[in-house]
Amino acid sequence: MTDLLLTEDERMLQATVRRFADRELAPRAREADEREEFSWDVWKGMAALGLPGIGVDPALGGSGGGYRQMAIAEEEVARGDASASVTLVAHMSLGVQTIYQFGSEEQKSRYVPLLAGGDGIAAWALTEPGGGSDAAALRTTAALEDGLYHLNGSKTFITNADVARAIVLFATLDRSQGSRGIAAFIVDTDAPGLTIHKQHGKMGMRGSTTTEVTLEDVRVPAENLIGEEGKGFRYAMDILDSSRIVIAAQCVGIAQAALEAALSYAQQRQSFGRPIAQHQAIQFMLADMATDVYASRVATMHAATLKDNGIPYINEASMAKLLASEAAVRVTSKALQVHGGYGYFKESPVERYFRDARVTTIYEGTSEVQRLIIARQILAQYQV
Ligand SMILES: Cc1cc2nc3c(=O)[nH]c(=O)nc-3n(C[C@H](O)[C@H](O)[C@H](O)COP(=O)(O)OP(=O)(O)OC[C@H]3O[C@@H](n4cnc5c(N)ncnc54)[C@H](O)[C@@H]3O)c2cc1C
Incomplete structure (x- = not known):
């Protein structure tokens, strides 16, 4: 695909959500984690930006856009607070999309404007x-x-x-x-x-x-x-196929946050008379982390681009989810390693990133289930 680069509108969406995540999500993420607390203020903030309605026609109260826009928003929210991104994905690409894609006109007019506008959660x-x-x-x-x-x-x-x-x-x-x-x-x-x-x-x-x-x-x-x-099972599988793109974006966001934390810490922490970023072992970890984030983001946006253009995408969505979730676990673990003992304590955000990343290989289809889907598809494509 040629259009993996973001359009001007997509860049604006990314910048807007990033600013919101930096100001409103990241500063309260640790407390939300400690208290196990869902925040209505966070939901209202996301609703004010139109995030719950991405992927829904403005005529039905949505914000327009497709899976690329969902992925861009999801990555930025997850970079600020992965918990907020779980709330968003379950609403946006699971609940709302099932009614929007498979519901009757009456169901759509009754539920979608309410949910897409953020007045109700799905x-x-x-x-x-x-x-x-x-x-x-x-x-x-x-x-x-x-x-x-x-x-x-x-x-x-x-x-x-x-x-x-x-x-x-x-x-x-x-x-x-x-x-x-x-x-x-x-x-x-x-x-x-x-x-x-x-x-x-x-x-x-x-x-x-x-x-x-x-x-x-x-x-x-x-x-x-x-x-x-x-037909409910078919609807569920269709919705999971596409929502996996958004989960992959969530993984990219968590991994990006961990990478940034490691880059910052490695240039400040000293050992043997120099910043640890000058030790090759640390540089190699950072390089591997950045490569994982890059590959995951490209795979995610490629799957989203296929989906938005009506091109078969199920295999790519599964591969993006498998790759990005396992990468998020690797990257957050390495970020913790870069932080040494401090990374093992709650004062460091990487401790939370590591825990948040872990579930991504489990929900919306475990890694084993993704491998089953991918293997089935590639074996069908390369029959001898
Ligand atoms: C925080 C969180 C949020 C969630 N949110 C939602 C939600 O909003 N809605 C919802 O419906 N669900 C939700 N889930 C559920 C999630 O999707 C399931 O946990 C997931 O699908 C795995 O199902 P399970 O936990 O029953 O594990 P099981 O299906 O029991 O699997 C156990 C293990 O066996 C493996 N396994 C199973 N079958 C096979 C096989 N055929 N071949 C190889 N390995 C296999 C699995 O990969 C896994 O390692 C959520 C889960 C969590 C943890």
Whole structure:
């Protein structure tokens, strides 16, 4: 692709979000992490910049743009505070996009302006206590009776649900049908029978909220079925394919922050009579870190460019997610190493970057799942 370089508008978006992240996100990230606290002020700040509505037509209250713009914004938010970027991605590229891409006109006009404008937050609930990778085996049930779907079951590790206005939730109408028995629903969070508990004790991303969602005969109007019965699994996989681009951008942002911290520290810390940046061992770590960040960013923007241009992109999105998440773990670990003992304490932001990066090889498809997707695609392409 020729247009990996940012356009003038994209540069403006990047600069605007970077300024916001430097001023509003980075200074409070440590406290949010310590207190495990979701911040409405941070959400309102992101909403004021139009970030929750990226990827949505302005006619529906969105900010326009596509996956390139989502990736640019996500990277900058994650560079300032990875937790804020988890809140954003679960809303923007999971919850909102499912309704926007697969919802009826009525659903779109009812939910999308509210969510895209940031007046309400969206959550997206696929994972269950019994497993996340094997999503087709989900057990939450939906049964249609008298024009209402009755939902029963539980979801776990759901980002945003306790602060959300609506949850896009997947349930099975017929377990014997496997993935073809699954449907997607919009569930209002004030629905009777819905219980949402915050899950405490995460290793990282502690300023984002993760929840357990229990459904006991939750009645959802038939018009809240997204698309068609039996197609929910396909919608979920489509949405995950593209959202992985945004997660890859999140990884780039965390790794970029760690690289910058290491570059700064290495030029100030002295050992053996000179800044540690003058030791070749440290220089090599910095060079490897910068190379990881660069490769991850290029792969992410390439996948986003393919997606925005209607060119097949699923393999590239998986490769970008796999590469960027594993790179983020490597880069944050090296940044900690560059900081020596100080990097092991909470006074140093790299300790948080290291913990925040770790989950990225797990959610929105583990590294193992990405390798399965990539292997399947390349083996199909190179059949002998
Ligand atoms: C902070 C956080 C936020 C999250 N937010 C959301 C959210 O908003 N919505 C949502 O729906 N989910 C969310 N998740 C859930 C996340 O997507 C799942 O944790 C993830 O999909 C993995 O599922 P699991 O935890 O059940 O692990 P499992 O599926 O049980 O996997 C356990 C291990 O087995 C491996 N494995 C499984 N199957 C295979 C296989 N076939 N081949 C090789 N290896 C395999 C996995 O790679 C992993 O290493 C979140 C998770 C976290 C930690």
